[in-house]
Amino acid sequence: MPHDPPTAHQEADTIRLMAEEARVDTRLVERERVRVHVSTDEYDETIETLLMRQDVVVDRVPLGHDVNVAPQVRQDGNTIIVPVLEERIVVTKQLVLKEELHIRIDVTRTPEAHTVRLRREHATIERDDPTHSKPTRNEP
Numbered sequence: 001m002p003h004d005p006p007t008a009h010q011e012a013d014t015i016r017l018m019a020e021e022a023r024v025d026t027r028l029v030e031r032e033r034v035r036v037h038v039s040t041d042e043y044d045e046t047i048e049t050l051l052m053r054q055d056v057v058v059d060r061v062p063l064g065h066d067v068n069v070a071p072q073v074r075q076d077g078n079t080i081i082v083p084v085l086e087e088r089i090v091v092t093k094q095l096v097l098k099e100e101l102h103i104r105i106d107v108t109r110t111p112e113a114h115t116v117r118l119r120r121e122h123a124t125i126e127r128d129d130p131t132h133s134k135p136t137r138n139e140p
Contacts, residue, residue, distance in 0.1 A: 033128035040119050048113055055106045065097040079104040 071083040082101040
């Protein structure tokens, strides 16, 4: 059956139904611009440190003992003892302990101050928004 144009009576019986829909979207909006400038300052600061220095002290200890066998290098506490030998001509050859070297390490600790150059950065922020017209500087 072909569609006939609606009559006045049919239009009164037909009601169009409508509905509203809500939709929420987000978008990026530029509110202000910010410029950041980073600068580095140098300053002197004195630091305290404890230095350790080791000095080697050699004491010669004369002995003059006759020995048959060369003594070994030995250690007594923090002192290393090194035997020094020589041969002397006698009717027979004889090994004589001429002297010993007593070597010890003396440690000296001395507080010392040094001035060193250190650097620190500062950031300056500039805003293009007229409501924030003053540049700010952030200090640590």
